[in-house]
Amino acid sequence: MTTTATTTTAQAGGQRSTPLLEVDGLTVRYETLRGDVRAIEDVSFAVGDGESLGLVGESGCGKSSVALSLLGLLPKNARVDAGEIRLQGQDLLRLPESQMRKHRWNDIAMVFQGAMNAWNPVYTIFTQIEEALTIHQRGSMTRSEARRRVGDLFELVGLDAQMMDRYPHELSGGMRQRAVIAMALSCDPKVIIADEPTTALDVIVQDRILRQLKRIQSELGMSIIYISHDIAVIAEVADRLAVMYAGGIAEIGASHTVFGHPRHPYSWSLLTSTPSIKGPLRTLSPLAGEPPDLHDPPAGCPFHPRCPMATDRCAAEKPPLELLSSAQASACWYADQVPDPREQEVLR
């Protein structure tokens, strides 16, 4: 395949070659008792080989629905209205479940939120990873091969290999989460989706797990999609990030560029409302209002009711996601007027 010279918004800040995973115009709604919910609205992004992409946003912004779409695990009341998810050029959304199952774990694995509490308490960790291995590798593995494999994986995630014969309750939360990561790695996936992988963990454990994930990623050269509400975590682990709001992408680009100077007022407000413990303490700027009700999203730009920069145009027309440079794209009419977060007044 030949690559075009122009960068698309999906690739903003990323590699220009054909990406490993492409999400193109994905639109998903949920049918509920109260009517339809627009969970994902025309979301496009691409993840290159060995790249890490962060999806950041608040609860209900659609980031977890994106993860579920990638794995083909959307709930029954979800309807994919448009879009494609291409893994190495193959559209996953059009695959029958039996085909999709082959890709799950083998090509795309997931470390989901609270996974450390999802271990079955009556089996040892090894039994449970072995089960996953034999299901997805067609049982071509003998027990001793499986033990060796799990031992290697445990070493990779920084766990003592002897831990595999323990029961889940014998392990601490951090150890269980590492074991989850080992399980996700067990079938050599090309992409790992880490949905809030450290949310319930203490900072010291979180630090270790994030470092481990980064090391594994560079050693094995796999791609990782991090999903988090915590912009500081994303800043540490992701090469690129996409800021999501109300089911759509507000801004996407290389981490250094976006954190250096966000070009969407929502990204700006995420940055200015996250108190850092390093550097001077600056004024924090709260956002007015509440996230929109996706049963009935606002017209125009979905962020305009809360946006400090909103004008009449924002209420009427929805801004498209547009490239500002090869490293940054933003969906805002006034992208060039977004202030620098470092201009916030210093308190202490």
Add this chain to the structure above:
Amino acid sequence: MTTSPQRTATTTGAGAEGPPGTPQDGSDPSGRGLATGRRARLANRIRVLRASFRENWALFKRNRIGVVGLVVIAIFAIMALLHPILMDTVWDPERYHPVVGYSAQEVELTVVEEIENPGQEIDLQRAQLRHDPTIQVGDTVEDTIQPAPPSLDHPLGTDPLGRDVLSQLMLGAQTAFGMGAVAAMTTVIVATFIGSVAAYFRGWVDTVSMRSADFFLLLPPIPFLIFLSAIYDLNMVTLGLVFGLVSGAGSTAIVLKSQALTVAVKPFIDSARVAGASGMQVVLRHVIPNVLPLTFLYMMFTVSGAISAEAILSTFGLIDLPMSWGIMIQTANDAGYILRGVEYWWLLFPAGLAVTFLAFAFYLFGRGMDEVVNPRLRQR
């Protein structure tokens, strides 16, 4: 109010940044705030009740079996309510009173050796005794019969004492509802209280009430009620009370305690304690209102049980009631019609099916309610 003046701030708004999450700015023209009148409070209550009713009704409607239960219950309720009206208007109490009425049906009967079609035939011996000793098989005689099969006058026929079965069935529905209501209320009060107190206070209160619950749970209700009726004259109210008590202090108390336990560990319970609530205040104002929905669910199951139990006991004639579905069956049984099979179906089926249907309907209604009140099943 005892507030120190320097700490009583009365400014509006939350601060310089302005209050996020408020639809309107703090521009309250009167500056006095809240309409504290009874009217405003009541109007708001009604608004909230209506909204929650609409929402719950939508959830309930999704479950077909619950709706079926509700419809059947409604049919029986209409029957119960219609009875006094019919007695006052179209039905002559002399003939239609369910207990003391009498209506003999005049019919032409064929004399036969052995009756195969009740209501059309009379056996030879009886005909010779009552009419003319010379009567032969094949002759016809004019006679009154009881029990009489359904006719235009008596849509469900008459019982062995010549009383209208439909009228009895309708009065029986009143009895069933009355007793069910007494049993249900008793269960709700007893079970909610025991469950909530045991869950909140724990310790010996919990131990004692749960051991007694085990006792009531293991107590077989029917033999126990038979035993009780031997000692006391049970009537509708006492039977309902006893049944409600056994269920309320037994199985229902255990279920509600487990529900109350999940409420008792919620932060709003701690919050009430920090605000200064005593143990009993916490139970009454915070635990009980949150287990009540589930209580109503179990109330439905109790009603089912109570209706069946009443039918069984009155079938044995152990209850002091003017009329009930059980008594209807008992009357038929005493007169020897039960073992004669389906020939005298109108003596057996109306009461028997009414008991089955109404008990089942309450159960189905309970299952439908389950969908509404049970957070586990309540998917959104």
Add this chain to the structure above:
Amino acid sequence: MSPPLLKLYELQKHYPLDKGILRKPSRFVHAVDGIDLDIGRGESVGLVGESGCGKTTVGRMLTLLAEPTNGSVAIRSDQLPDHDLTDLDKQDVNRLRRDVQMIFQDPYESLNPRRTIIDAVTEPLRLQDLGSREEQQERGAEMLRLVGLAPPETFAYRFPHELSGGQRQRVAIARALVINPSFVVCDEPTSMLDVSIRISIMQLMRDLAERLGVSYLYITHDLGVARYMCDRIAVMYLGKVVEVARTEDLLANPRHPYTQALVSAVPVPDPTYERPVPDIKGGVSRPVNPAPTCRFIDRCPWADHTCESNDHPPLEQVTSDHRVACYHAR
């Protein structure tokens, strides 16, 4: 400096593990194991630590939701003469409740779902029997306006589920402040809120503290939040306070090896910043019948003979307003 509002002295809470009817328990979790802390009037003190360090238990003891095993809490109260919280009769407890209130973590669970907002806000007044019903309603409306839920009529008769998380937390704040407490325990009040809502709640709490002269004990695991909210920070590790200092001082110059690890483990929202690797071994254990030596000894990079042969180090002053419990604090 004026005398502190609240003085915790050797406060302890031990939970028995093997509780039986006739058996005397022999194993205890030392959830809180002797902590000393002063909180000044109008001051906001952060209590920071990982899960299981005992910070929540401290909050529960101060709000009388848990009974201390040992030690004392002295509070200067308008309602009572100087008093030890651990030694109160029932009447005193009720009067003290007017002075010590709490804001809980989970806005979805800390309000009774079956009571209206105005009911929740005025409940403390009713329970304490303050004022007539009309006065209570007035005061409730005033509090709603104060926390930014204005006009009060639009919120008063709603139920918690009709409000968003941020709005519910505002109600919880109104409820805690409605009886003019002098001291409020805040147990991670913003950790369950979305980032964009969190800041407005934090600002509201700071603003109200200033305006009403309330002291906070702000329990959190998030040093960033603590930096914004607190004048001083106390770091807890396995039931012990290991370091107390003014906020900026503690974050810039942490002295205790645990605080240093904690500070260096917090992610920084700046991809250009290279965070040092926290210097700490192993993981947290449970303090079941802990040895008398330093609680941190197993994980400490500096542990040596001194630490092994001595008891847990006392909190010692290194500079004014900066106390550390470590033999090697530099």
